[in-house]
Amino acid sequence: MKLTILCDNNTMIDQYYLGEPALSFYIEEGDQRLLFDTGYSDVFLRNAASLQIDLTQPMDIVLSHGHNDHTRGLQWLKEKHLLANKRIIAHPDTFNQKIMASLDIGSPLSVQELKASSSLILSKTPIKLNASITYLGEIPQHFSFEPRMPIGMTWHDHKLVPDLLLDDSALVYQSSKGIFIITGCSHSGICNIIETAKQLSNESRILGVIGGFHLFDVDERLAQTIDYLKSNQIDLLAPCHCVSFHAKAEISKSMRLIEVGSGACLEII
Structure with missing residues (x-):
């Protein structure tokens, strides 16, 4: 599997690609082409053009959740x-x-608009995208130290309620050597996501994790998160997008991190 970062908050030294506080990954696995999130603007399209990545071809678009720093790029695709x-x-x-x-912080396009212009699949349950990559669906609660925290409000059943981001999901890639987990923002909790991927794949060997972990403060939650990550002996850890400098620094005291940003590419065997 090859993963290219089309858009991230971070840009790399001497790599002249655009950044913005958003996320978009382009994934190639065998004949499968997949876009994971679409960023906040057309930055992902402009970087894709610079990287000679053809987004006009047929492919799946997987959305990690509905926030506009992951979905607003849909309007440029439309x-x-x-x-x-x-x-x-x-x-x-x-x-x-x-x-x-x-402020409206959700998707710029509605279900009706997307159904009119694309093939739309909405699912709370996992979906196998190909032999190796699976969309995890709704993430269950595994750990008490990662409770769902509401961010703003959302309309649900004709009522305005605190948004617990039940839509937050992720991908898992499975090879003969283990699994690799791809997250958007991890509002569901990065450890909850990893545990879900492990159980769904029936695999405990974790090759790596990339994406937003939604960690900002050096606190007890971060300490327990680090303990969990260490216990899983993860080979490659690439936190990006919504992970603060202080959180990365604290994690790096216990585990090896790699820096990623717009234009960076990872190949997982």
């Missing part, structure tokens, strides 16, 4: 008529309106 040959996979709550301090 404007450029690039959705017709795409299959979009997401949790059913992904396109519910999301509000924070009176």
